[in-house]
Amino acid sequence: MTEAVLKYLVDHREEQLEALNDFLRIPSVSTDSAFKDNVCEAASFVSDYLKKIGFDRVEIEETKGHPLVYGEWLGAGNDAPTVLVYGHYDVQPADPLPLWESDPFEPTVRNGRLFARGASDDKGQVFMYLAVFEAFMKTTGKLPINVKVCIEGEEEIGSEHLYDLLQTKKAQFAADFAMISDSGMVTEEQPTILYGLKGFTGLEFTIHGPANDLHSGIYGGAIRNPLMAMAQVLASMKDEHEVVLVDGFYDDVEPLTDEERQLITTAPSEDYIKTTGVSETVSEAGYTAVEHTMGRPTLEVNGMFGGYQGEGTKTIIPASATAKLTCRLVPGQDPEKVQDGLVTHIEENLPAGVTVEIEREPLSAKAYKVDPNHPLIEKAATSYSKAFNHPSVFVRMGGSIPVVEWIDDIFNIPIVLLGFGTPDDRLHSPNESFLLANFDRGLATLVDYFNSI
Amino acid sequence: MTEAVLKYLVDHREEQLEALNDFLRIPSVSTDSAFKDNVCEAASFVSDYLKKIGFDRVEIEETKGHPLVYGEWLGAGNDAPTVLVYGHYDVQPADPLPLWESDPFEPTVRNGRLFARGASDDKGQVFMYLAVFEAFMKTTGKLPINVKVCIEGEEEIGSEHLYDLLQTKKAQFAADFAMISDSGMVTEEQPTILYGLKGFTGLEFTIHGPANDLHSGIYGGAIRNPLMAMAQVLASMKDEHEVVLVDGFYDDVEPLTDEERQLITTAPSEDYIKTTGVSETVSEAGYTAVEHTMGRPTLEVNGMFGGYQGEGTKTIIPASATAKLTCRLVPGQDPEKVQDGLVTHIEENLPAGVTVEIEREPLSAKAYKVDPNHPLIEKAATSYSKAFNHPSVFVRMGGSIPVVEWIDDIFNIPIVLLGFGTPDDRLHSPNESFLLANFDRGLATLVDYFNSI
Numbered sequence A, B: 001m002t003e004a005v006l007k008y009l010v011d012h013r014e015e016q017l018e019a020l021n022d023f024l025r026i027p028s029v030s031t032d033s034a035f036k037d038n039v040c041e042a043a044s045f046v047s048d049y050l051k052k053i054g055f056d057r058v059e060i061e062e063t064k065g066h067p068l069v070y071g072e073w074l075g076a077g078n079d080a081p082t083v084l085v086y087g088h089y090d091v092q093p094a095d096p097l098p099l100w101e102s103d104p105f106e107p108t109v110r111n112g113r114l115f116a117r118g119a120s121d122d123k124g125q126v127f128m129y130l131a132v133f134e135a136f137m138k139t140t141g142k143l144p145i146n147v148k149v150c151i152e153g154e155e156e157i158g159s160e161h162l163y164d165l166l167q168t169k170k171a172q173f174a175a176d177f178a179m180i181s182d183s184g185m186v187t188e189e190q191p192t193i194l195y196g197l198k199g200f201t202g203l204e205f206t207i208h209g210p211a212n213d214l215h216s217g218i219y220g221g222a223i224r225n226p227l228m229a230m231a232q233v234l235a236s237m238k239d240e241h242e243v244v245l246v247d248g249f250y251d252d253v254e255p256l257t258d259e260e261r262q263l264i265t266t267a268p269s270e271d272y273i274k275t276t277g278v279s280e281t282v283s284e285a286g287y288t289a290v291e292h293t294m295g296r297p298t299l300e301v302n303g304m305f306g307g308y309q310g311e312g313t314k315t316i317i318p319a320s321a322t323a324k325l326t327c328r329l330v331p332g333q334d335p336e337k338v339q340d341g342l343v344t345h346i347e348e349n350l351p352a353g354v355t356v357e358i359e360r361e362p363l364s365a366k367a368y369k370v371d372p373n374h375p376l377i378e379k380a381a382t383s384y385s386k387a388f389n390h391p392s393v394f395v396r397m398g399g400s401i402p403v404v405e406w407i408d409d410i411f412n413i414p415i416v417l418l419g420f421g422t423p424d425d426r427l428h429s430p431n432e433s434f435l436l437a438n439f440d441r442g443l444a445t446l447v448d449y450f451n452s453i
Helices: A002-011 A013-025 A033-052 A123-140 A162-168 A226-235 A258-266 A272-276 A289-295 A335-349 A375-388 A402-411 A436-452 B002-011 B013-025 B033-052 B123-140 B162-168 B226-235 B258-266 B272-276 B289-295 B335-349 B375-388 B402-411 B436-452
Strands: A057-061 A068-073 A082-088 A108-110 A113-115 A146-152 A177-180 A192-197 A199-208 A298-307 A320-329 A355-360 A393-397 A415-418 A433-435 B057-061 B068-073 B082-088 B108-110 B113-115 B146-152 B177-180 B192-197 B199-208 B298-307 B320-329 B355-360 B393-397 B415-418 B433-435
Touching (some): A002 A013, A002 A436, A013 A436, A033 A057, A033 A146, A123 A146, A162 A402, A192 A375, A226 A298, A226 A320, A226 A335, A289 A393, A335 A355, A375 A436, A433 A436, B002 B013, B002 B123, B013 B033, B013 B113, B033 B123, B082 B123, B113 B436, B123 B146, B192 B375, B199 B226, B226 B298, B226 B320, B226 B335, B289 B393, B320 B335, B375 B436, B433 B436
Parallel strands (some): A177 A415, B082 B146, B192 B393
Antiparallel strands (some): A057 A068, A068 A146, A199 A320, A199 A355, A298 B298, B192 B415, B199 B355
């Protein structure tokens, strides 16, 4: 069966890539209302394609924002598993246009790469599922498993309406496992399975001192300086060895097992010094930089400001100082408990003579982790390895993908995160592209995987 | 002799105030080149007045910026002392104009106050000297002491060319003591002699981390965050009891004597909590807020910024963080040594993985202090007390007046700082005014003082 499906994909490669090009030509920029019609057009492209290849039920789910495309084919029967495939058809803006070597919405192939906005993130990867489902349907008249497809149009603007929709229509979207291809591989040829993502929480706080900026000569020595108070509070939160000093921060952290440290060590990793330009990496005492980014929680100051920021000198004691903090969390940590801990720490470490106003980050998320030995993950890794002729690596990522945590939260199912992007895809930047070799190897991965489960 | 002079001042009050009004009508805003001609016009007003009342030599000293008016009358002979009177004829901009209750350049009397930009700072106080010199010349044909007058036009923009001019023409400006009336009294009726001012130094430093802002999920745990490093460096500079922890900072500090602490305690002082809106004052361990502001050095963060400052959250590790620091210094401290200490402290306390770029504040100044028991100061206090019918207080101020340090540095002479402004004068703000009762009592003070030395 696999052979026929693969042959279909080879025979119809040009035709399918032309369809992908049509998909990429639609400037479905979700953040800009000028493109609202194009966003709907891209949703229609997906729903039309699903109908064309024979999905049983295809619907455009309207939201208060952009619509989501739902499609299902459940002909594999009750004994076969059901997969929920998540992806998104919306794209980032193309600006700055002058930096593009070819029109962002006129797909162009150069050096084996397909250049277009959305080529990798995420239209190209979404289309691979459509192509594979088409190949199965056209050659075998069916799919090897039951499939539910959920392709949204608001990923690039925070997936504002997704959680409520999934929650409201929980039964409709229910599946045995989920698949998401909206990420990348650690190198161009290295099959990479994401088995963990970090959670997220944060807050912004403002330290208020005097009612107005004060003359530092007249009042210096009588008034607590909010900027210095801010520095003292922040410095009390982390030591120089990058250990977070907030009470209870590490309490529920699931420790890195020896097996995971082994996995982390064996995966090829980014050369942080080369790519960021720092003189040396700095990580939590007892952990390497890669271990810390992948498997240990972090606390970062994302922004801070107060007082005079212009040229030269202005001798004031400022009225206030503000800092923005976010944490990336690992499995075990409860975002709200961590946020509570930050609030308590700030309040308890605030020096006398100033007050603090704390605004909690409303969006928070638990970390996600699936057992890399789960059979559905192992099988994905096997198919992936075969197609790429290279053993898969399992990585955890420091970033957070809200939809992963939401699917986990609502459905509590394993999520197979296998991305076919590469480090050179320039997501969100001018000259985004997708490596066509990975398109082909990705199709083979998916065919093999669907046949194996 | 005093009686005749005072009678002249009473008899010619209206005429002299009208001349002051003419002076105030000139919008001599030094910072705005649109007013360049008006600045020159104000210089001419001063030089013409000095010529009219019979000064021997009156010159407009050109600089690369605005001119300075020099005048001298040396007819009192070699046995009489020579005073250098410093003041400035330039004013702050009048913006925001809509907040003025009357035209800033059309002097108006309301409730015993003369409202106009420059009424108190410093045209009104400069004019008092002109009025008194006029009264002496018209009634006695001479002045009781030798007088050199130095009225500049760049005080509100940093007196950029003054130091070099005084240094270059040191012999011309040489005197036995100096007088400056460009300050205020602690209350409306409290004769206040400033016998000390703080010195000044500072720097700006930028901590550089990665070449660009980084994704906090991908890089958090591997890269030192410049904002946190900034917080750690700043927090290492001061403890929660407002004690500066920079090595050597207090080494050369001239301690507050019991006599001075007594002077500080007896002077009426501002209610810091009421005027600034803080919940409590905070000062160096072992010193009251007033003692600290007047007599102990300070270190303040005047501004700080880095990373994302917009609304909401942006999960980055910023490329850099910047802070601006200034210190107010007391007698004994060498500004350059203090600045060196700050630089060394920052460099030595910088955590690994980031670099620092330090820009030293080019303007620095030593603190100034004169012995409050110096006969010239004591006599000024006596005249001041008689005219205001209230014993004079001696205060040190946390602010810095560069010209005071420069006169001290170049001529090494006592400087009598007696200001006739009041706390309600609204210097640099809309509705600046000068209390006319203090104009009259100030004239009496000057007449008595010049006759007593």
